[in-house]
Amino acid sequence: MTAKKIGVAILFIVGAGVAYAETPSSLITGYTAEAARATPGFAPSAERGQSLFMRKWGVSKTMPSCATCHSDQPTAEGKHVVTSKRIAPLSPAVNPKRFTNLAKVEKWFGRNCKEVVGRECSAAEKADFIQFVSKGSQI
Template sequence: MNRSILSSRGVNKTLLLSATLVTMATANAATPSEMLGSYRAESGSVEPSPSRGQQFFSASHGREWSCASCHGAVPTQMGRHVVTGKAIAPLAPAFNPERFTDAAKSEKWFRRNCGDVVGRECSASEKADLLAWLLTLKP
């Protein structure tokens, strides 16, 4: 077999392995700031905007609910699901240290809640904006 073909296959495998390792590292983000970095990288060159995040949180996006419908107008306090009445711990990481520390769990809730609120999955830039805003909320 031609050496250049073998060499290019090796490079492709190395690139694939590198991309996989980067994805795994971001999928296991341990802090909200690391998760914000993951969303920022995934969204490309758009810098996260806390003001866009706050607007996104409060808007109904043409549907019945907004994020604030369940998480409360102030996501630093307990919320309550509008249908089930189930209590929801504060969304802002400074008020709930478990928030945005498990990427798989965060993605599960983004998928579910964005479907209810926006009618689709949220983009990486929307997630970055929202998290950027939530990280500005301090006790």
């Protein structure tokens, strides 16, 4: 785990009780705090999150954007273009299990950002992305 990920994990764990569970809001808060260290005054933006989600990054021909597999609506079910595996909706509004476990969130951001974006996503991008999908549909 990188120092950056450890820092994010600590933000979520400090002061938390044993039964603490993450929420989309708490994840946004943690990523926002991390992003604000690099960019004072940073505030998450659903518009930037939508742009990240829809953008064709040019890294992968089979998976040029997040929407390629996740559908262009965060409330809809997606399908992996290579494996044809069904993907549950990203929106916590219709899939309450989404964005409730930091380890899973980091795992999937790590895997998907590297494959689609071509690099690890920043804390600001993660905050924006969760802000967007939490809205439930395109803005």
